[in-house]
Amino acid sequence: MNIMRNYHKHYTVVQASFAFLLCVATLASCTKKYEEYNTNPYLATLEQQLADGFLVGRNFPDMVNAVMPAGDPAGQTNFINSYQLAYSLAADCYAGYMGQANNWNGNTNNLTYGFNLGWVNEQFRLTGVLMAGWTRIKQATDLSGDSLQFSVAQIIKITGMLRVTDSYGPLPYSQIPTGTFTPAFDSQESIYRTSIAELGRAADILHELGANAGTPLAAYDQIYVGNYVLWAKYANSLKLRLAMRMAYVDPANAQRFAEEAVSHPAGLLMTITDAAL
Template sequence: MYQFKLLYTVKRLIVLLAVLLLGAACTKRFDKINTNPYRPTPDQQNPDNYSTGANFVAMINAVTPAGDAPGLTDFANSYQVAFNLAADCFSGYMGQAGDWNTNSNNLTYAFNTGWVNEQFNLTGALMRAWNSIKFFTDQSQDSLQFSVADIIKVTGIIRTTDSYGPVPYSAIITGTATPAYDSQESIYAYAFTDLIKARNILFRLGASAGKPLQAYDMIYEGDYLKWARYANSLILRLAIRTVYVDAAKAKQYAEEAVAHPAGLLTGSADNAVHSLKAGNGQFNFNNPLVTLTQNYQEARAGASIVSILTGYNDPRLRAYFKNSTLTGRTTEVIGVRSGINIVRPNYQPFSELNVTTGTPLPWMRVSEVYFLKAEGAIRGWAMGGNAKDLYESGIKAAFEEAGVTMPATYLADDAALPVKYVDPAPGGTSTDLDYASTGAVTGVTKWTIKWDEAANFQTKLHRIIMQKWIALYLNGPEGWAEYRRTGFPRILPVLQNRSSGNVITLFQARRLPYPQAQYNQNPVQIIKGISLLGGPDNGGTRLWWDKNTNIPR
């Protein structure tokens, strides 16, 4: 044992010396050309940093940036350009009162090639911290802590690949500063493998291992069995995501996850949400949306979700959003439509998001698991229950998660429909989401809430995805992914499409284009990445799993 400790200490000193010598020749900013964006910084290689769990905090903040101290905005700005000015709006959850670049920006599909680099920056931060954890857990043989790191890594990399398509992944661990791109299909394959391995280790060994990560784990306070349930639930999510590209394999993964003894998220204590927990140490958590909606006066309620919740008489409307401050309309929630000509003073009085600095950022909650199982059930998969019961359990869980009492008549409502959107700003337009009609394009015969076992597949799917989408609010990347996968719910299209024809207006944005920084810093590999994408590098090219042929128009 003494020899092992001595050897371990010598190895650490050698690595630290090498890193410090290398660091002396590098700049402090990881985006500089002579710094590898995916390798640990000298601070991250410091054993004291690892022993305090700082790299786990760094990984979590790379998935959902929320680490600002009061009064600071670095993480809020990162969140804004990575997610708020992309998935949060493309999902239909939010609109913007900002007019960046005279309204030629992501929201009108004139993608800002600087903004779209931020998820690559976050992936760099994610992988640097993961590599540091890997180094130390390789030495200590701590498979439990490494398993948690792997699950966080998968959570982050799936967000990135679901935004762009092919991205660097497997080559990052080799140490190259210009890593090769992986196809999205191979990234999902790696993700399934990593999640299954991590789940099995955590389930088998976690119960008796204590909570050494409690002070640093801002998701589960170091509870390894909860991490196992989250990993298992992620397998179910990714299985459903791939159903239109490989239904047989999707069914296999989904049924295996549902049957696995590790279990799935089943109660509110299982919800995977990023927030400061009672057992955490001295770390910062400030929901970045507070800065964006209150301080910057930019993030606003989305027109689509306001129209849907208003029409359904859904009390979650006021749990999600505040009343507007528009003169004469101060008792109403009013949303902003994306892709319009914004004049800031006209739209800043529209509804702010109803968030506080402590509002958690969701990764996955119990309601989503019920809806995933409900979809599996209508596909004939073994999901441990029937679709109706799973659907209704998902709705009940979602109301509980929102802290709102579900109306007694909600599940039986077979009449309410989303309402027409009316823009009260000067020159604003009114648009119907067309939920009153039916048609062969979608196959949906009714757009209401009440479950109907006799309805056709598309009608059942719409009901599940609509309620799932409502429940996913504040998880823009997942809401956008589900909209692209299924075409549900209907989301108001942009009025100003400045993509030069690359994005079909009614089809909406399917991905983010690669950032200019990748063309500058990794030119050879990005060309290979585009070939793996299978289409031009623009916002209209569909991802590997985006193969549903019955997308509503």
């Protein structure tokens, strides 16, 4: 019996040792090519995405088309339909730019103040696209330190968010970047003031650094083909527009902000060649 117990004890030790060696061998074989096994050969690597400024630049067309859905290179109707839902069947008609020629949903729709949530939500869907692009640019430029590219993203973001707050009032503007599912809503006054400050900083950076920075965004910038100087002018002109809209509710600050925009060394959009098209 002692012989059998010693045999079993020895066998168990050998078995455990073998199992341990097998685990070590298995782990070694798994980790030897871990990076290769866990890299998708059909996706661009981070290094490849950095080439030609693609990692940041690819987000600008999405942001611009979220502000103003204006053209589909493939000839499809997606952008046209999006603009119609977000703007034509809402503010454009309220402002008298257009008039409806149909009685959608039994004449219960946005134009008779029987709001169609599918139509209303289109602008917020566009806002999601806008802010997703802005967030990716912010993350990338936080690492690279490229304040010029981030400043352009700021201006596009503000352009789009102002359209939303002018349509619907309070928005969770300051907390959208946090990713919270229960954001607090900012008043329109707060959004205007924050936007004015952000436009001022963007104009300063673009004016001070943009002239000698080249046009790294040329392939991605649908508005100014990467011209930072023109973006500075646009920022000042947008700031002036906001100041004018504040004139009846806060005349003193409206005048101050307007004078800051007009006197900024980068200037305003003054000629046809300056137009943001």
